[in-house]
Amino acid sequence: MFPRAARGLAHLLAGLVIGPASFVWAVVTTLATGLLSFTYLGPPVFLVVTWVSRRIARVERWRAGWVLRRPIGDPYGPLTGRNPWTRGRAVIREPGTWRDLAWLLAGFPVGLVTGVAGVVAGLVWLGTVLAPLWLWAVPNPRLYPVADWLFNTVGGRFTLAAAGLAAAWPVWWLVAALSRVQASVAARLLEAGPRARLRQQVSALRATRLRVVDAQAAELQRIERDLHDGAQARIVAAGMTLALADRKLRASGSAEDPVRADVVSARRQLDEALAELRRLVRGIYPPILTDRGLVAALTALAGDAPSSVVVDAPELGDLPAAVESAAYFVVAEALANAVKHAGADECVITLRRTDGVLTLAVRDDGRGGADPSGSGLDGLRRRVEALDGTMEVTSPPGGPTTVLAEFPCAS
Incomplete structure (x- = not known):
């Protein structure tokens, strides 16, 4: 006392x-x-x-x-x-x-x-x-x-x-x-009053959620590297071994040997498994994001699209991995919808970074009428909102369709 x-x-x-x-x-x-x-x-x-x-x-x-x-x-x-x-x-x-x-x-x-x-x-x-x-x-x-x-x-x-x-x-x-x-x-x-305590709790929850999202993005990058450098490399090595075995069988005059048919079948299955694994890796976390950044990844995505796609993006600087991944998949889904459902001939991808906010817009000249509450767009919206971002879809009948997303990415 x-x-x-x-x-x-x-x-x-x-x-x-x-x-x-x-x-x-x-x-x-x-x-x-x-x-x-x-x-x-x-x-x-x-x-x-x-x-x-x-x-x-x-x-x-x-x-x-x-x-x-x-x-x-x-x-x-x-x-x-x-x-x-x-x-x-x-x-x-x-x-x-x-x-x-x-x-x-x-x-x-x-x-x-x-x-x-x-x-x-x-x-x-x-x-x-x-x-x-x-x-x-x-x-x-x-x-x-x-x-x-x-x-x-x-x-x-x-x-x-x-x-x-x-x-x-x-x-x-x-x-x-x-x-x-x-x-x-x-x-x-x-001390903090009820409103201030609520605000502090919200800030703490937001910070915790962002840490979890960043940890998830880092874990996805690790899984992508492990698949790319581990399983994918071993499948490629196994395919090369089977190709060498096929060549030896042909050189020895056993072209009609049933064993060679099994070797060819196994090689084809490995090629299919490798292609499926690569699609899986790109769905988890595109390797190009880690190697070259968001702008290069979107440029490569535009190059693979069947329609004309223009990427308008200056240098964006370093972005959080979770923001890069979410932006990439927003563009990928928007381009897929433009080709598959809207019949678009041209798309324009615009990226700007201003005052710690990354603004992404994808506009196509398709027929419009996209449902913003559809499963694909709704899943993307939840992914954007998990980063404290916003996403809007404007698609009147007759077009054009615009997907606008904003991500906070302050350093």
């Missing part, structure tokens, strides 16, 4: 110093920013004032967490905007800003009541316990007989010390309780 009481007493003493200073700061800056709010200086001045207030609030969170023995996180959301006016207006709309101000104003009266009561109780108890060391130096000429005996005799002073030791637990409990009251009020105001 004593360590908790000592911690509480230190907390209450610090509150008696910080509370008045914070109150004066809050009142003066609130009046100043209120007067400047009618001018263009309002938002940037408010931004500077809030920066200082948040540092004070951070100290208060640390103090409250030190007493409550739990961390108290910041309730603020990320600031948006590049100029002081935009950022200042964003800070004004932030609920955590006004919760900080509420504590800076309320901390003084709360700290005064709890701090004075706790500090007085602690000092009186300490003075009572140490009475034999100092009470002899304080003259007390006019006291009641019992008080005179307690204050002016050695036995009385030691009796006071014993009484103080007997009252140690209740006093320590009172000091710790008053400190917890002050810290609880501070935590209630300074």
